[in-house]
Structure formats: structure tokens, C-alpha cells
Amino acid sequence: MFDNYEWFKMKVLTLTKIDLNAYKERQMKRRIDSLISNSKLDSYESYYKLLCSDKAALKKFINYLTINVSEFFRNPEQWKMFQELVIPMVQQKSGRFKIWSAACSTGDEPYTISMIMQKHFPISKYEIIATDIDDEVLEKADAGLYIDKSIVNLPDEYKKYFEKINNKTYQISNDIKKYVQFKKHNLLTDVYPSNCDMIVCRNVLIYFTEEAKNGVYKKFYDSLHDGGLLFIGNTEQILNPKDFGFTSIKSFFYKK
Ligand SMILES: C[S@@+](CC[C@H](N)C(=O)[O-])C[C@H]1O[C@@H](n2cnc3c(N)ncnc32)[C@H](O)[C@@H]1O
Numbered sequence: 001m002f003d004n005y006e007w008f009k010m011k012v013l014t015l016t017k018i019d020l021n022a023y024k025e026r027q028m029k030r031r032i033d034s035l036i037s038n039s040k041l042d043s044y045e046s047y048y049k050l051l052c053s054d055k056a057a058l059k060k061f062i063n064y065l066t067i068n069v070s071e072f073f074r075n076p077e078q079w080k081m082f083q084e085l086v087i088p089m090v091q092q093k094s095g096r097f098k099i100w101s102a103a104c105s106t107g108d109e110p111y112t113i114s115m116i117m118q119k120h121f122p123i124s125k126y127e128i129i130a131t132d133i134d135d136e137v138l139e140k141a142d143a144g145l146y147i148d149k150s151i152v153n154l155p156d157e158y159k160k161y162f163e164k165i166n167n168k169t170y171q172i173s174n175d176i177k178k179y180v181q182f183k184k185h186n187l188l189t190d191v192y193p194s195n196c197d198m199i200v201c202r203n204v205l206i207y208f209t210e211e212a213k214n215g216v217y218k219k220f221y222d223s224l225h226d227g228g229l230l231f232i233g234n235t236e237q238i239l240n241p242k243d244f245g246f247t248s249i250k251s252f253f254y255k256k
Pocket of ligand 1: 068104106133134201202
């Protein structure tokens with residue numbers, strides 16, 4: 001709709017360190033254009049000026065373009081598989097089993113992992129790190145407040161970890177929160193954590209270009225121990241896992 005998207009992408013990279021070239025262009029441009037129209041502006045230039053002068057607008061922009069829908073036990077079948085695969089791996093490991101929830105959004109995913117792990121193991125057997133590019137979702141994960149929609153797939157046995165605050169909002173228990181370490185991290189530019197036994201990265205790579213996605217797969221490979229697992233999202237599939245050193249062991253699970 002607006003002209004000068006190339007110029008805008010360059011400016012956004014300098015301002016936010018987010019490289020819009022790595023995201024599928026048609027979809028991203030459409031989203032940004034509608035955000036600009038909704039802000040009652042009519043060009044990338046005027047919107048960029050707003051981003052430079054108004055911190056709240058900049059925060060809103062980053063939060064909007066990163067798309068952060070999430071929920072507890074998203075795609076429950078896959079979490080059953082997660083348990084079947086991970087429990088024996090943790091039992092066999094002598095040290096701590098390291099799980100990285102990459103692009104964790106508001107914490108629903110790493111807290112899902114925390115609940116499952118706590119059911120089966122003491123904290124001396126595992127650690128969970130969780131990262132996202134967006135400060136706002138990390139703040140929400142820290143607050144730990146969720147609306148009822150986020151927990152529709154929560155199995156009954158884990159309901160004890162949610163305290164009802166009002167008719168729509170729940171507070172997650174500190175017993176689950178305290179075992180997840182959150183950190184800001186950009187999958188496209190930052191150094192990756194090392195020595196992981198499992199990387200959970202779901203529902204973010206669908207927004208990346210093929211080139212950006214392939215770069216991420218390579219870096220995930222380097223972050224994992226031999227035999228480590230990569231767990232990806234429902235609509236994602238690595239077409240040529242061997243090119244990256246992975247073997248597909250179940251739908252959505254790849255082994256180094
Ligand atoms: C749709 S959510 C997925 C949340 C969770 N993994 C799930 O499947 O429910 C996508 C997340 O990816 C994050 N994200 C987008 N680009 C990113 C990047 N370059 N590096 C790290 N996180 C990114 C967004 O901020 C957002 O929280």
C-alpha cells in the first residue's frame with residue numbers, strides 16, 4: 001500500500017535490531033501497513049518519525065509485528081509425545097537436562113515444560129531457559145497472569161498451579177515460575193545458548209523466510225548435544241532435515 005518499504009526496513013533495523021528482511025515479506029508488509037493506517041498516518045516516513053519520538057508507539061510496533069499468540073499445552077498430542085521422548089532421556093542423563101524454549105512468548109510454553117518436568121523430576125535433574133525478542137511478552141511471563149482462553153488445554157492434574165484472580169484471569173504459581181529463567185534473545189542475531197539437550201521452538205519459524213529459517217536450523221544444531229532433540233510447531237516441518245544434521249524421529253521432533 002505505501003512506498004519505500006526498503007527504506008523503512010533499514011530504519012527499523014537500526015532502531016530495533018529487528019531485520020524485517022528475515023520475515024516473509026507479503027505478510028509482514030500487510031501487517032505493518034494496516035498498523036500505520038490504524039495509527040491514522042499515511043507513509044512509512046511519518047510512522048518512522050512516530051516510532052523515534054514515542055516509546056509507547058515503538059513498544060506497540062515491536063509487540064505487534066512479533067505475533068505472540070500462545071497457550072498452555074498448545075497442540076496437546078505433541079506434549080504427550082514430548083513426555084514420552086523426554087522422560088527416558090532425562091533418566092539416562094547423569095547431569096542436568098537442559099531445555100531451551102526459544103521464542104517463548106508470554107511463558108505459556110516454558111511453564112508447560114516446567115509443569116511436566118516437575119511432575120517427574122527434582123530440579124537437580126533439569127533446567128529450563130526461555131527466550132524471546134519482545135520485552136513486553138517477557139514482562140507478561142514474569143507477571144504470570146493468564147486469561148481463561150490460555151488454559152483451555154490444561155490437563156486437570158495441573159489446575160492446582162493456577163489461582164483464580166477474577167472471572168477471567170488466573171495467576172500461575174511461583175512453584176512453576178521459579179524454575180524457568182527468562183532472557184531477551186533475537187534468534188536472527190544473538191549468540192545461541194550452548195549444551196542444550198532439547199530445543200522447543202514452535203510457531204515462530206513460519207514467519208521467517210527460507211533463508212532465515214535455514215540459518216536458525218544450523219544454529220540449533222550447534223546448540224544441541226549429540227542425540228539432542230529439536231521440537232517444532234504444528235504447521236512447521238523441516239523438509240530436508242539431513243541437510244542440517246537432523247533425523248526426523250516423530251512428527252515435529254528431530255534428533256541431532
Ligand atoms: C506465535 S509466538 C509462539 C509462542 C510459543 N512458542 C508457542 O508456540 O505457543 C511467536 C513468538 O516469536 C517471537 N519472535 C519473533 N521473532 C523473533 C526473533 N527474531 N527472535 C526471537 N523471538 C522472536 C515473538 O515475539 C513471539 O513471542
